[in-house]
Amino acid sequence: VYAMGGEPLTAMNLVAFPCSLDLGVLREILSGGLSKIEESGARLCSGHSVQDEEPKYGLSVTGFVEADRVVRNAGAEPGDALVLTKPLGLGVLTTALKRDIVSEEEIEAAVQTASLLNKPARDAMREVGVSAATDVTGYGFLGHLTEMLEASNVGAVVHREEIPVWERAVPLANAGVYPGGLESNREYLEGRVKSDGVGEGDLLPLYDPQTSGGLLVAVPEGRSSALVRALEKRGVTGAIVGEVVEQPGVRVTR
Template structure:
């Protein structure tokens, strides 16, 4: 990636520099376009649910910038050997989520491939003066997470045929949930920084926020919201390979007081369609949490921001 040409345009407000969730291009003083794309292989067997999860995951990048998605295009790869009706169910799942988001689905592109893949290219809009970025967190900010963690661990348990129907249902429910509702509430508050939690895990995305802000983020792991079954499976060692890659990449910038515990594995667990991580003023945190709970999109205070310490991320 470092060898790719650099593009300079004063209207490009967010590019690749801070590994933010989407690109943002300013159109006018009051309007900027958010552009993002994401797709992946199935994480569940049900094609309709897979379509919903993949679409919710792609739409999430727009919400993480404080924006609203408006136009989506399908991206799909599908094997010739499978029944075409399966692809139809995947696309229906994605379409239903786009409709729930209040956006329009305007076509897309499909290729033949050995393994199914699905996702969306999404365009959204935001007022550039009110845009959220994955940097800008300030000392004293409270960190609020809007979805439980553990989808990677549960997916590993599913592959091992260990997860119960209740555990699978809980994981699917959180992965198909749009971050729209948390975003709609949070825009009424002064959000200093925001990112969504996906494949880099909570630790990875928190690290991006910490480095971009030149702050240290402290995570209180005993407060982390967790999906049913995750604690037991993590203790059994059912940790996805992506979690170990995340840990290896990040470990030099992390100070852990919980080394060797299942909670430490949890913060590196790669998430699919995870929640928003919001850095909000301490005096606003309680009201924001109350509003989230009242409107059915509960959040959890999981840490705080401090001035830069020796390490960017502290796990307690």
């Protein structure tokens, strides 16, 4: 909803929960979800629950946006700058947590960032005016970038050293600590992503599926600095990570 420039209206809880866990855990999960729903300005409208061996929680959200303010994932133009609003690598870090390789304290900063709504980033996009945008979630940075580029009939060059990645994510991924979705994303994008002097280990976090990832925005080059400033004044970090080009595909450089 935020990636399209919209306003969330309603949210419905979707819960999977095992009978073996104390219901107090479920209450905490639902309370956390409600706090974010209220922060967004949306209304909670009931929910659905199923019994499952592993706890899962999410929201089905309905939003609205005025027709003349819609931001689509198509519309990126050659020369546009690409701006990313949250670091990558959360999927790697949470996988490491599940395997008891890292502690909750070690990934606290990443979890706190994931808990931030993309509402301020949406407001910054509205203020500056952008060409296209998408959120970075299950398909990872390269997957969602490719989706946007193909919808726009363009390509991109991205610069690995400019892409924010959580510090521990690279060595963990190189040690084989990453979710299955990362490998699926990499296989799916085979042949559509080319590396120019970037090792495979440094590419891994770019395929990493994100939970509550940031926005990836294509903005006219002349407005890119204004977008970064608009983000910063709202407490959001924006990194210019590449540019849109005419030739299809993604090229990753140093």
